[in-house]
Amino acid sequence: MFAVIKTGGKQYRVAANDVITIDRLAGNAGDVVEFGQVLAFGEGDSATFGAPFVEGATVTAELLEQGRAATVIAFKKRRRQNSRRKRGQRQLETTVRITEILTGGAKPAKKAAAKAAAEPEAAEKPAKAQKKTEAAGESE
Structure with missing residues (x-):
């Protein structure tokens, strides 16, 4: 088509x-x-x-x-x-x-909509985890 x-x-x-x-x-x-x-x-x-x-x-x-x-x-x-x-x-x-x-x-289709919605959440999580590890490293 x-x-x-x-x-x-x-x-x-x-x-x-x-x-x-x-x-x-x-x-x-x-x-x-x-x-x-x-x-x-x-x-x-x-x-x-x-x-x-x-x-x-x-x-x-x-x-x-x-x-x-x-x-x-x-x-x-x-x-x-x-x-x-x-x-x-x-x-x-x-x-x-x-x-x-x-x-x-x-x-x-849900896969296209879900992919668009999931990417911003996935991008935020590593940034938060990285900040926690940096803060833990500075306190030692």
Whole structure:
């Protein structure tokens, strides 16, 4: 099954387990995001198209990494005028893996939601344990 989603002013044709690079989204690696602007979804001849969006359809994805694109150089030169300008631009981008294409108002799978909820708790526990061991070491 495929879906066409809209994000960052662009449209992407995606399927489950696709890895795509899109414009920057807020979040950290491992976070789960939902794309609510689904323009079409389906399989083969049984595709459903929205006007402009399909009601009740969402696409969930997991953030893999935040990064920057390759440098794009803008170079301008006016001949015989001793005038030239060189500028570089690196666009911020996010790499995501599509996990599910949901239709009919369905909710994301529990494993994706549970994974997002469990990671912050797991990250806090080692930090607390580390503080306790440091405090015990200083008191000796």
